[in-house]
Amino acid sequence: MSLLRLCEWLATTPGSIALHESRYMYLIVLSVHVLTLCMFVGTAAMIDLRLLGLTMPGVRVSEVVARLLPWTTAGFLVMLVSGALLFYAAPLSRYQNIFFRAKMVTLVVAGVNVWVFHNTVYRSVAKWDLDPVPPRRARMGAGLSLALWAILIMLGRMIPYQVYWFDCSKQPQPVIVNFLAGCITQ
Amino acid sequence: MTLLDFFKWLQYSPLLAAMRSSPWVFPVIASVHLMGLALIGGAVLVVDLRLLGFGLWRQPVAEIARDAERWMLVSLLVLLPTGILQFMCFAATKYYYLTAFWVKMAALSLALVFTFAIRRKVVMADDTRMSPVRNKLVAVVSLSLWSCVAIAGRLIGLP
Numbered sequence: 001m002s003l004l005r006l007c008e009w010l011a012t013t014p015g016s017i018a019l020h021e022s023r024y025m026y027l028i029v030l031s032v033h034v035l036t037l038c039m040f041v042g043t044a045a046m047i048d049l050r051l052l053g054l055t056m057p058g059v060r061v062s063e064v065v066a067r068l069l070p071w072t073t074a075g076f077l078v079m080l081v082s083g084a085l086l087f088y089a090a091p092l093s094r095y096q097n098i099f100f101r102a103k104m105v106t107l108v109v110a111g112v113n114v115w116v117f118h119n120t121v122y123r124s125v126a127k128w129d130l131d132p133v134p135p136r137r138a139r140m141g142a143g144l145s146l147a148l149w150a151i152l153i154m155l156g157r158m159i160p161y162q163v164y165w166f167d168c169s170k171q172p173q174p175v176i177v178n179f180l181a182g183c184i185t186q
Numbered sequence: 187m188t189l190l191d192f193f194k195w196l197q198y199s200p201l202l203a204a205m206r207s208s209p210w211v212f213p214v215i216a217s218v219h220l221m222g223l224a225l226i227g228g229a230v231l232v233v234d235l236r237l238l239g240f241g242l243w244r245q246p247v248a249e250i251a252r253d254a255e256r257w258m259l260v261s262l263l264v265l266l267p268t269g270i271l272q273f274m275c276f277a278a279t280k281y282y283y284l285t286a287f288w289v290k291m292a293a294l295s296l297a298l299v300f301t302f303a304i305r306r307k308v309v310m311a312d313d314t315r316m317s318p319v320r321n322k323l324v325a326v327v328s329l330s331l332w333s334c335v336a337i338a339g340r341l342i343g344l345p
Binding site: 041 | 209217221230231235243244256336
C-alpha cells in the first residue's frame with residue numbers, strides 16, 4: 001500500500017472524520033500543539049544556549065542537561081501526540097503539503113543531530129563540564145539544533161498557508177510543485 | 187480621534203497595505219513571533235522551575251534569574267515588534283472586536299509588571315532571605331499569567 005493510499009484510507013476512518021469535523025476538539029489539539037512549544041523548544045533552547053556559552057556559564061553542562069532535558073522530552077512527547085492527531089485529522093492534505101513534508105524531513109535531521117550530539121561530543125562532557133564556553137563541536141551541535149528548531153517552527157506555521165499559493169487542487173501548477181507536493185495529475 | 191479611528195489609521199497605512207498584499211508576509215511574521223514564544227517559554231520556565239524545585243537546584247536563584255533575564259529581554263525584542271506588526275495587519279477589522287485580543291493585552295500588562303516589579307525583586311534577593319512558600323507562589327503566579335498571555339494569543343489566531 002502506498003503512502004497516498006494509506007492517507008486516503010486514514011481519512012475515511014471514523015476518528016479522522018470526527019476530529020476533522022469537530023467544533024472544538026481540533027482547535028484544542030492545535031492549541032496544545034502550539035503552546036507546548038514553550039516547554040519543548042523553550043527548555044531545549046536553554047540547553048543549547050548553555051552549550052553555546054551564552055547563558056548560565058557557572059552551571060555544569062551536565063547539570064543543565066540533567067535538570068532540563070526531562071522537561072524537553074516531556075514537551076516533545078506532547079508535541080508528537082498532538083502533532084500525530086493534527087495529521088490524523090486531515091491526512092491527505094497534510095501528505096500533499098510541501099511545508100509538512102519539509103517539516104518531517106527537518107524533524108528527522110534534528111533527531112539525527114540530537115543523536116549524534118549525545119553519542120559523540122557529549123560522551124566526554126566530564127572533561128568540559130565546567131567550561132563557560134564548551135568545545136567547538138558541542139557549540140556546533142547546539143547552534144545547528146537551534147537553527148533546526150527555528151526552521152521547524154516556521155515550516156509548521158506555514159502548513160495552513162500552502163493553499164493560498166500552490167496546492168494540488170489548483171492546477172496547472174509548475175512541475176516542481178506537483179512533484180514536491182506529490183500531486184496526481186493526468 | 188477614537189481608539190477605533192487610531193486602529194483604522196494603523197491598518198490602512200501604506201506600509202500595512204503593502205504587507206497585506208503579499209501572502210508570505212503575515213505567516214513569516216507569525217513564525218518569528220512563535221520563535222520568540224519558544225524562547226520566552228524557556229527563559230520563564232528555567233527560573234520558575236527553579237523556584238518550584240523542579241529545575242536547576244544547586245545554584246542561587248539570583249544567578250539563574252540574571253542569566254534568564256537577558257534571554258527574556260531578547261525574546262521580548264522579538265515578540266513585541268512581530269506582535270505589533272500582526273496586530274497592525276488587522277487592527278480595525280479584527281482585533282478591535284476580539285475579546286481574546288483585549289484579554290491578552292491585559293494579561294500581558296499584568297505579566298510584565300509582575301515579572302519586572304515583583305518577581306524580579308524576589309528572585310534577585312539573597313537566597314538566605316528567601317522563603318520557599320513565597321518562591322513557589324511567585325512561580326505559580328508567573329506561570330499562570332504567562333499561560334494566560336499565550337492561550338489568549340492562540341485564541342486570537344483561531345478561526
